[in-house]
Amino acid sequence: MTRMETDAVSRVKRPPRRKPARAGDLDGCPMHDLRRKLSAAGLRPTRQRLRLGWLLFGSGDRHVTAERLYDEALAARAPISLATVYNTLNQFSSAGLLREIAVDGAKTYFDTNLADHQHFLTEEAHLLVDLPRQLIDFSQLPELPEGMEIARVDVVVRLRRKPS
Numbered sequence: 001m002t003r004m005e006t007d008a009v010s011r012v013k014r015p016p017r018r019k020p021a022r023a024g025d026l027d028g029c030p031m032h033d034l035r036r037k038l039s040a041a042g043l044r045p046t047r048q049r050l051r052l053g054w055l056l057f058g059s060g061d062r063h064v065t066a067e068r069l070y071d072e073a074l075a076a077r078a079p080i081s082l083a084t085v086y087n088t089l090n091q092f093s094s095a096g097l098l099r100e101i102a103v104d105g106a107k108t109y110f111d112t113n114l115a116d117h118q119h120f121l122t123e124e125a126h127l128l129v130d131l132p133r134q135l136i137d138f139s140q141l142p143e144l145p146e147g148m149e150i151a152r153v154d155v156v157v158r159l160r161r162k163p164s
């Protein structure tokens with residue numbers, strides 16, 4: 001059923017004295033979708049999770065570090081501690097909403113793109129960027145130990161400026 005048809009049906013069937021729907025009740029509302037996304041992942045949609053989820057999932061695929069997201073939360077005037085940002089990112093990651101990519105041991109990026117893909121890392125700017133799909137072919141993978149299978153192959157291609 002298209003959106004228009006749904007609207008038409010709901011106009012006909014809705015009792016006239018029903019109180020008007022709040023913005024969060026409307027289908028296709030980003031905040032409503034975010035609540036649903038969190039609930040479906042088994043996470044209670046707390047205010048802080050919604051705030052950070054809004055920054056993370058509100059504008060397409062992205063790669064963020066905890067520090068970067070913390071800065072964005074500050075800029076959005078959301079009073080959230082760096083510790084809460086770390087905890088929330090780890091909860092989202094454990095719940096399967098984010099993919100965690102550890103670079104250099106200490107630096108962890110969180111990727112909203114859950115599809116199998118590879119990355120460029122620019123060493124100067126510490127920017128993680130998705131590689132075009134299947135750029136690197138893994139037909140020569142080593143033989144695996146008995147009873148084991150590949151869960152995932154993480155690839156980070158590090159870029160730096162050529163010496164001039």
Ligand SMILES: [Zn+2]
Nearest residue numbers: 111113129130
């Ligand atoms: Zn990515």
